[in-house]
Amino acid sequence: KQEVTQIPxxxxxxxxxxxxxxxxxxxxxxxxLQWFRQDPGKGLTSLLLIQSSQREQTSGRLNASxxxxxxxxxxxxxxxxxxxxxxxxxxxxxxxxxxxxxxxGTKLIIKP
Amino acid sequence: GAGVSQSPSNKVTEKGKDVELRCDPISGHTxxxxxxxxxxxxxxxxxxxxxxxxxxxxxxxxDRFSAERTGESVSTLTIQRTQQEDSAVYLCASSFAGRGxxxxxxxxxxxLVL
Numbered sequence: 001k002q003e004v005t006q007i008p009x010x011x012x013x014x015x016x017x018x019x020x021x022x023x024x025x026x027x028x029x030x031x032x033l034q035w036f037r038q039d040p041g042k043g044l045t046s047l048l049l050i051q052s053s054q055r056e057q058t059s060g061r062l063n064a065s066x067x068x069x070x071x072x073x074x075x076x077x078x079x080x081x082x083x084x085x086x087x088x089x090x091x092x093x094x095x096x097x098x099x100x101x102x103x104x105g106t107k108l109i110i111k112p
Numbered sequence: 113g114a115g116v117s118q119s120p121s122n123k124v125t126e127k128g129k130d131v132e133l134r135c136d137p138i139s140g141h142t143x144x145x146x147x148x149x150x151x152x153x154x155x156x157x158x159x160x161x162x163x164x165x166x167x168x169x170x171x172x173x174x175d176r177f178s179a180e181r182t183g184e185s186v187s188t189l190t191i192q193r194t195q196q197e198d199s200a201v202y203l204c205a206s207s208f209a210g211r212g213x214x215x216x217x218x219x220x221x222x223x224l225v226l
Contacts, residue, residue, distance in 0.1 A: 004154070034214070043116075043203065044217040089154065098143075099171070100215070102154030 002027045004092055006103035014111050015082055021075040021106045023090035028068050031093040035064050035075050038087040038105065047088075048075070052095075080110045114138075116218035118204050124224045125194055133189045133221045137206030142184050145215060147203045148173075155203060161187060162209065194225045 003026045013019055023033070032051045036044040048057045048064040050073070056065040063076040077084060087107045091100040117136045125131050137144050142163045147155040157171040161181040172178070176194075181187040191198055201222050205215040 036217075041121075041219060043219040044205075046214045046216070049214055091155070098160060098168075099157045100145075100155070102156075104152065104154045 002030075002092060002094060002101045004090060004101050004103040006088075006090060006106050008106060009104065010107040010109075012109040012111060013080060015080060017080050018076070018078050019080055019108075021077070021088050021108070023073040023075070023103055025071045025073075025092050025101075027094070028071050029095045030068060031095050033064075033066055033073050033090060033092045034100070035062075035073075036089045036091065038089055044089065077108075082110045082112050084108060085110045116204055116206055116216055118202075118218035118221050120221060121219065122222045122224075124226065126226055127196060128193055130190065130192045131194055131223065133191075133202050133204075133223070135187045135189070135204030135206075135218060137185070137187070137204070138216055140184075140208070141206035141216070142209045143207045143213070143215075144181055144187050145205045145207075146179055146187070146189050147205065149201045149203060149220070151200070158189070158202075191223075194223075196225050199223055199225045 005024045007022050030052050034049045035047045038044045050057050050066045061078040066073045087105040089105045091102045119134045144161040146158040149155045159179045160168040176192045179189045201220040203220045205217045207213040207215045
């Protein structure tokens with residue numbers, strides 16, 4: 001059974017710092033992995049989707065990497081801003097079905 | 113509409129009552145998902161609709177939960193005889209067909225069962 005873990009559960013850093021959020025999964029037979037951002041009252045927004053054959057994806061200040069064999073993904077945020085404050089969730093889709101298995105998220109606070 | 117919409121945004125109900133939650137997916141999206149998110153936890157898959165195929169109900173936690181979707185349009189999630197443990201945010205997402213497609217989420221319905 002696939003399990004997804006995100007560490008840390010919460011993170012608070014000063015504005016301008018570069019930071020890394022971690023996601024690990026127990027079953028390497030994944031189809032893809034997605035990083036989402038969750039803002040209170042606004043639902044989830046997809047940030048990056050990495051197919052199992054890919055190593056990384058970049059969008060602006062965000063870079064997500066995937067190491068399928070070790071069951072790990074990282075989300076790198078460069079030059080953090082207060083507007084980046086949110087909960088970041090990772091989710092994996094298995095090879096054999098369409099269900100997304102979710103981590104519990106990392107709550108990120110960027111202090112001005 | 114431009115995105116996925118859900119109603120109501122908040123619902124407070126008494127234990128034992130039935131509730132109905134609504135989701136309007138993005139036009140043209142054939143796939144629709146319902147998830148539940150308890151406080152401080154990740155999302156739990158509930159049910160998946162794909163076009164006119166039979167839905168995957170494998171995530172529904174009990175027979176008190178049911179969902180319907182007419183064609184590729186609106187979906188309703190019904191919870192009968194609500195219990196306090198049903199309190200959560202219920203999220204709906206839609207996507208184009210295919211496992212590799214990004215899911216677009218609605219803002220959710222926050223359900224509180226007293």
